[in-house]
Amino acid sequence: MQDCSAALLGPYCADPFGVPRYSATIWIDFFNGHLASSTRRKYAAAANALYHQAERMTPPIDLDAALLSADLSSLEAVLSANLLSGADSLNGQSRWRLSKQFVFSILENVVRSDTAELGRELRRIKRLYAQLRPSGRQPNVRLRAIPxxxxxxxxxxxxxxxxxxxxxxxxxxxxxxxxxxxxxxxxxxxxxxxxxxxxxxxxxxxxxxxxxxxxxxxxxxxxxxxxxxxxxxxxxxxxxxxxxxxxxxxxxxxxxxxxxxxxxxxxxxxxxxxxxxxxxxxxxxxxxxxxxxxxxxxxxxxxxxxxxxxxxxxxxxxxxxxxxxxxxxxxxxxxxxxxxxxxxxxxxxxxxxxxxxxxxxxxxxxxxxxxxxxxxxxxxxxxxxxx
Missing domain, CATH: 1.10.443.10 (Intergrase catalytic core)
Structure with missing residues (x-):
């Protein structure tokens, strides 16, 4: 997250070349432009963390492309990895809530649920992640399920x-x-x-x-x-x-x-x-x-x-x-x-x-x-x- 020029009037998300992220800019400046700068800064931090998580995936995921094409499989993978990366209990839960809000806001208001199937899938993943939250410490789940x-x-x-x-x-x-x-x-x-x-x-x-x-x-x-x-x-x-x-x-x-x-x-x-x-x-x-x-x-x-x-x-x-x-x-x-x-x-x-x-x-x-x-x-x- 950086502060852009006065033209953007506040916090924004930028790629490694300093270019504002498309979906995040819409979410922060258009959907939430009425909020205080300090609040929008938290929104930018949450969105930026999601972009960075997507870029660390194997293979990397273009989050803007996934959002605008409603690639729900890729978005689920990024959300899941983002959930698991939350280390601090208070900040982690707040950032996780905003990250979900960012993804679903773009899907519902920009992409929209053009088909009944997309609408059903969107409702499914919203329900799926509704109850998940970061733990109060860095995840260390030693799951020993038998292959x-x-x-x-x-x-x-x-x-x-x-x-x-x-x-x-x-x-x-x-x-x-x-x-x-x-x-x-x-x-x-x-x-x-x-x-x-x-x-x-x-x-x-x-x-x-x-x-x-x-x-x-x-x-x-x-x-x-x-x-x-x-x-x-x-x-x-x-x-x-x-x-x-x-x-x-x-x-x-x-x-x-x-x-x-x-x-x-x-x-x-x-x-x-x-x-x-x-x-x-x-x-x-x-x-x-x-x-x-x-x-x-x-x-x-x-x-x-x-x-x-x-x-x-x-x-x-x-x-x-x-x-x-x-x-x-x-x-x-x-x-x-x-x-x-x-x-x-x-x-x-x-x-x-x-x-x-x-x-x-x-x-x-x-x-x-x-x-x-x-x-x-x-x-x-x-x-x-x-x-």
Whole structure:
């Protein structure tokens, strides 16, 4: 941002050669020329930051050309990158608000929504970015979602009838398969998996749907009876919740409990080989054993996209990504998607975690991961309930 000659009477945005930016000049001098110079200076700073962001993209984006041609794909990429670059909480939120206002003002008042399709798309991206805001610090989202190629293979490794399954007995195979489904479909935390009771599966008749409804109750009711050296725990109050489960998980869970769990001297759902409650270290070892069975390509994908390692929490990241992807793909408004994420994953009302996932979803660094078809990658897991 610079001060131009007296002819322009105030702040403006200029390109590297000192030439005023076309769209920004219209927005600052024509649409908002009545505002005080100090206010217009903030507008110019916000627009200028967006131009600079566009020029840093790979490949660079001509923001004026994108605005005037209504190239919404390029504009979404620039807005997303601009959101992620906001480091200071107060200034970052103010600049983000003005940057959105600049883009939508030009599209609505200069380009206009000449077609019904353009109008719908413009409304969509306005809703999409309405609830996003910069974090109070430089983004450092370590998203460890499992790449599709690795997720596909993990299902193959864990499937009880798979020749690749490394676990020795049918009881272990079914126990570990149920754990995989819970981690992937429900995004349970490690402590939540280990705290489940054998009576966690609940069923009732749904008069509205005209059939049985099944859900998993996470309530921590057995935690006071936990004799493990490293006791299981629930992270917070919102972690106590009831989650609808898929037919695939229902069938696997019923098979495990009725045929392979046995009659251990405790009420926890999952047992060790010695019939004690399953330990956290054993759960870690189950995942590590499965990873050892993956192909070179799958391991390389994990190295590139998941920090080179998998944990129970990696599956939680994956479940959140899949659910958010389905919400966005279905056209759900962003604030509604955030509202649904919170109770499902056990986040408190003021938790920033949904916004971390939302920002990461739009982060160009993760574009390759999001472009992969998670629906295809989940194969037999696609019966999971993600709505």
């Amino acid at each position: 599709a190629v690795a997720l596909e293979e993990l299902y193959e490794v864990f499937r009880p009838d798979s020749v690749r399954n490394p676990f020795r007995t049918d009881a272990l195979k079914w126990r570990n398969f149920v754990i995989l489904l819970m981690l992937t479909q429900l995004g349970l935390r490690k402590g939540e998996v280990l705290s489940l009771s054998v009576s966690a599966l609940q069923t009732e008749f749904d008069e509205k749907a005209g059939g049985l409804r099944h859900w998993l109750s996470i309530d921590g009711s057995l935690l006071q009876q936990d004799t493990r050296a490293r006791q299981a725990s629930l992270k917070n109050g919102p972690a106590m919740r009831q989650l609808p489960i898929s037919l695939a998980l229902l069938t696997a869970l019923d098979t495990y409990v009725s045929q392979f769990r046995g009659d251990p001297p405790h009420a926890f759902l999952f047992s060790s080989l010695q019939d004690g409650p399953l330990a956290a270290s054993t759960l870690d070892q189950i995942i590590a054993t499965a990873v050892d069975c993956l192909s070179v390509d799958a391991v390389d994908a994990i190295r590139r996209h998941a920090d080179g390692k998998l944990s129970a929490h990696s599956f939680r990241h994956t479940a959140a990504v899949i659910r958010l992807q389905r919400f966005v793909s279905s056209g759900m408004e962003h604030d509604e998607a955030i509202r649904r994420l919170r109770p499902f994953f056990g986040w408190s009302r003021d938790s920033e975690m949904p916004f971390h996932y939302a920002r990461a979803y739009f982060d160009p660094r993760y574009a390759q991961l999001w472009d992969e078809d998670f629906e295809a990658s989940l194969a037999a897991l696609r019966e999971g309930v993600f709505g």
